[in-house]
Amino acid sequence: MAAQINPSILSADFARLADEAKAVEGADWLHVDVMDNHFVPNLTLGVPVVEALGKATDTPLDCHLMIEDPDRWAPQYVEAGAGSVTFHVEAAAAPVRLAREIRAKGARASMALKPATPIEPYEDLLPELDMLLVMTVEPGFGGQAFLDIMLPKIRRTRELIAKHGLELWLQVDGGVSAATIERCAEAGADVFVAGSAVYGAEDPAKAVQELRALAEKATGTTGLCGHSATGR
Ligand SMILES: O=C(CO)[C@@H](O)[C@H](O)COP(=O)(O)O
């Protein structure tokens, strides 16, 4: 499928969130980093802001929950209008039950792995998911350097997705820029979160197009992974 570029609102001006969301309306999804100051040492926004953002833009919301107890809170983000909800496996008490609940409520279910969390123990969970997020920085802050030691994990995850014949998107998040996106795409990622590389650019909408072009050039084609570019 075509590479998807999801600008992270974390790097936007929080005093002008609606305008910042509109500034990237050519993007595939708007990535919304929810942090609770417990799972990660940073605090951002919650359900009411997600609800307001959903009304401010036509771009679907990709909510990345860096919070404790996602089993309790994730369904509320679906109700608030998120089209995709990502929980961290390190924080979830019952990931399969949670993924099923997110799907049943009508959103795409996604699971994230911190850099030190391997994919192999979760191979059997993959059919329960619409997307797997491999973090390429330690979660908590935008603007960090890309961890290229995550590339083998991206490759391995893509292999497991292929082995099971799944239509699962593979997202990377953290330090994704014009300097790193091609390596991520070559390793098998097809959904790219970019915060500082988009909102730090003079023209954020143009930055989205440029990142997408680089990712697609790296894989040589659209439709490489043979799965749908639309929602579930
Ligand atoms: O989830 C996170 C950080 O924890 C990310 O979504 C960042 O917001 C990405 O920002 P950049 O690394 O692209 O600046």
Ligand SMILES: [Co+2]
């Ligand atoms: Co994120």
